[in-house]
Amino acid sequence: MNIPLNLKNARLSHNLTLEQLGVMVGRSKQYMYALEKGNIRLSYEMAVKIAEAMGTTPDEIFLKNNQSE
Numbered sequence: 001m002n003i004p005l006n007l008k009n010a011r012l013s014h015n016l017t018l019e020q021l022g023v024m025v026g027r028s029k030q031y032m033y034a035l036e037k038g039n040i041r042l043s044y045e046m047a048v049k050i051a052e053a054m055g056t057t058p059d060e061i062f063l064k065n066n067q068s069e
Contacts, residue, residue, distance in 0.1 A: 003062055004038040007050065010061045011036075014054050024053035 011021050018036070019029040025046065034040045047058040054061065 001062070003042055004036050006062050006064070007042070008036045010050075010054060010056075016054075021050070021053060025049040 011018070016024075017029075018032040022029050022032045025032075026049070027046075031040070035042055035046075042062075044058075047062060051058045051061055
């Protein structure tokens with residue numbers, strides 16, 4: 001499971017910048033960058049906020065590439 005890569009891919013597929021996504025979830029651009037780089041752990045609450053901002057579910061963003069594993 002590659003949470004940082006899944007997050008980045010989801011953000012890019014929604015044509016969002018780090019700053020735009022950060023504003024949507026109440027965090028800074030720097031925080032979002034650190035999440036995408038794997039420098040900080042993604043909490044469940046933040047996963048839900050990110051998914052809601054993108055109009056989807058945490059499973060769809062963070063687990064969709066792992067169904068065949």
